[in-house]
Amino acid sequence: MSMAYDDFSPVRVAVVGGGAAGMMAAISAANMGANVTLFERNDRLGKKLRITGKGRCNVTNDCDRDTFLSNVPTNPRFLYSALAAFTTADTKAFFENLGVPLKTERGNRVFPVSDKAIDVVVALKDAVRDAGVKVINERVTSLLLRDGAVCGVYTSRPYDFERVIVCTGGKSYPLTGSDGDGYKLAVQAGHSVTKLLPSLVPLTCKGNDHRAMQGLSLRNVGLTIKDNATGKVVYRDFGEMMFTHFGLTGPMILSASAHLPDIAPDKYTAYIDLKPALDEKTLDARLLSDFAKYQNKDFANSLGDLLPQKMIEVIVARSGIDPHKKVNSITAEERRELVLLLKGFSMPLQGFRPIDEAIVTKGGVNVSEIKPASMESRIVSGLYFAGEVLDVDAYTGGFNLQIAFSTGHLAGESAATD
Secondary structure, eight states, rough: OOHHHOGSSEEEEEEEEEEEHHHHHHHHHTTTTOOEEOSSSSSOOTTTTGGGGGGGGGOEEEHHHHHHTOOOOSSGGGGGGHOOOOOOHHHHHHHHTTTOEEEEGGGGGGETTOHHHHHHHHHHHHHHHHHHHHEEEOOEEEEEEEETTEEEEEESSSOOSSSEOOOOOOOOSGGGGGHHHHHHHHHTTTBBOOEEEEEEEOOOEEHHHHHHTTTTTEEEEEEEEEEEEEEEEEEEEEEEEOSSSSSSSSSHHHHHHHHTTTTOOOTEEEEEEEEEESSSHHHHHHHHHHHHHHSSSSSGSOOOSSHHHHHHHHHHHHHOOOTTBBBOOOOOHHHHHHHHHHHHHEEEEEEEOOOOOOOOOOBBBBBGEEEEEEOOSSSTEEEEOOGGGOOOOOOSHHHHHHHHHHHHHHHHHHHOOO
């Protein structure tokens, strides 16, 4: 019995979105023999990837699976199959093989040796090209569906495909193209989308002290965030942060935001340890030394060796000590209150900055409607999802990009072979 030529033709796969997950999905599907077309609404691939990690691109985290999943607060079990199919070690090997040497830094964070995100983007783009993927710079506005299965996508005209992988990202950084298109496609297909919230986002504060210190960056400081009602510590960290006109930002603050899904005015307070290397007794001795050095100066003019200039006026005001009081007459009790202030400088938190300033979107396509072993929809045959469009998010440290690579890889291979 003769067989038609079409019985041997490769499966036609459309990938919607040319970010980290989309490029990985396209490469993986093409390498499995599929005929792949990648749709990207921007004029270039990897636009958001170019600015991740402050332009350095934290590609993954070099840790074991249990540690990895402990850094995924939302639906970690859903990722078991994806992480098994494409591990953090696989990600490292993938980029090394593409000619991007990597290095591991504090917290097992993996970066390109060059510290340039563009090197990661170029390597992915070259891999897309070398895999034979066709790239079309058009916006997919809807899915083509027939009898419970996907049969193509629509831009300014219809395109026929047997499989479609949606990798459009979340709602954060809309200027890079992540403005929620994927959620609309999911809803069109009958999927539900969970509540969308910003994650890894700056925090707003009450009061005006942050405005007085706007632009001031602090390094090597401690951060503790407590629930005001219970006194419970909900987040603790050490590192960098910055005061802004609206409140707080910087690596520690972005990480903290992922731990505060129920943030509301007056619910949480951030406490900054300005001198974490000194205990209270040692810090008091340091104050005594500085006061002896500046014994004939006013209190307001005695803290220049201890604090950045932008912070002195705020600290003096909060201390309750007369700014014109000579330091040689400051009492032990006043010094003690000053020590406590320096070890626990409080900033009352009010809320998140808008989602378009967030690095990651919390929420997305309901993963109970997705097959974890393949990333295929349980509702529409031939439809797959990968990356940030899913209701899976993680803390900072390379975890979110690894999720994009793992789910993209699994979706790509599954779409090509299922």
